[in-house]
Amino acid sequence: MADGYEFVVVANRLPVDRTTGDDGDQHWTRSPGGLVSALEPILRSSGGAWVGWTGAPDDDTGPQEVDGIQLRPVPLSAEDVDRYYEGQSNSTIWPLFHDLVEPPVHRRPWRQAYESVNRRFAEATAEAAAHGATVWVHDYQLMLVPAMLRALRPDLRIGFFLHIPFPPVELFMQLPRRADLLRGLLGADLVGFQRPHAAQNFLQLAAGLLGLEPDDDRVAYEGRTVVAQAFPASIDVAETDRLAADPDIQREADRLRAELGGDRRLLLGVDRLDYTKGIEQRVEAFGELLAEGVVSNDEVVLVQVATPSRMRVAQYQQLRERVEREVGRINGEFGAVGRVPVHYLFQSRSPAELVALYLATDVMLVTPLRDGMNLVAKEFVAARRDEQGALVLSEFTGAAAELEDAFLVNPHDVEDLKRAIIAALDAPPDDRAVRMRRMRARVQAHDVDRWARQFLEALA
Ligand code: F6P
Secondary structure (H helix, E strand, C coil): CCCCEEEEEEEEECCEEEEECCCCCEEEEECCCHHHHHHHHHHHHHCEEEEEECCCCCCCCCCEEECCEEEEECCCCHHHHHHHHHHHHHHHHHHHHCCCCCCCCCCHHHHHHHHHHHHHHHHHHHHHEEEEEEEEEECHHHCCHHHHHHHHCCCCEEEEECCCCCCCHHHHCCCCCHHHHHHHHHCCCEEEECCHHHHHHHHHHHHHHHCCCCECCEEEECCEEEEEEECCCCCCHHHHHHHHHCHHHHHHHHHHHHHHHCCCEEEEEEEECCHHHCHHHHHHHHHHHHHCCCCCCCCEEEEEEEECCCCCCHHHHHHHHHHHHHHHHHHHHHCECCECCEEEECCCCCHHHHHHHHHHCCEEEECCCCECCCHHHHHHHHHCCCCCCEEEEECCEHHHHCCCCCEEECCCCHHHHHHHHHHHHHCCHHHHHHHHHHHHHHHHHCCHHHHHHHHHHHHC
């Protein structure tokens, strides 16, 4: 398109996966996920494009169209992936923004790579966008892009949304070159966060670090007004509901239950294998309940899906080793031939397979130590059209502010985890149904379409 696109989404990853067809050829297919399904209609109707990385190093894929979405790949070399993605994004910013659950690592070459990759994203966006277009930049990997893009293209309307927590002032202050990151975000017209206190942290930093004078939810900066507000992210409720109503998926849920031992109660965890998700603490709590005889291998089973993630980063490899050792220990100590207490799957599962698991579950365990939102909690709720199943939910997730009828828990406290698991298992069916009904009403009324629409209306 010679004149550029009216709406451009910018995210570290393109919304596609590379698959190999029956003919042996490689194809791109649209990846599942709320963000892409919410933005797809807008991308189609407004003549939009998506700028991002394919996920493979040294990939020279050119512009593509997949399912009617225009893709503008930004290539990353193996060194870029090492320094910008695994380094600065996921070994510095990620742990620091998640309350130092693991210690952040600071390296000058990583910061340089982060800056140069952000510049390439800004340049690719400047090239793709039409005059006066709307650009929506996503997440912590690209916090310098708004200011870089504004310098190149002052005619654009620029929004930024942070999907992860924004840290308290004293933690943000630990970052080397912290003021640059803040100025990067201030390049946007609207900066969106999951929770109101995150927006307040950001405005407080603008005052403390840059001497700006915020007024309510906005701040004047370089002759413009920058607005900082909360927009809690959500899921594609209609799609989850469609899967949950599918008789094949319901049959698969029945099969899973029978396979796991029909009369055993099922506990489920579904997470990326990430140290922020509290998988270790959850497994430890379950192990203690077994050791104390509060639950037995004949009564209860835990299925933990741990999706492989960022496996080249040392902290993720170490986490995997610790979790797998503990699962092995628990199964060795409390298992029987043909019946183990923990089924651990270090695998990715399709949305349909996950919904079958959600439907088979008695108690869903969503217990991150820190999480910006947590969409798995919302997916579980959206899948339970039968109004059954209980949710144990960490107070340290953004979702806890919306799903107050969950069994809320402090995951840093193993005793509290054990208490919440037992409370959820023992809750009378009508109590579970009342809680589920209220949570479903909330999620249904606040789905991902509404989230995207509200953000874009505020930006317009
Ligand atoms: O929301 C957090 C986030 O890092 C997204 O930006 C990202 O797409 C997702 O989690 C998965 O992480 P990654 O892209 O590093 O595999």
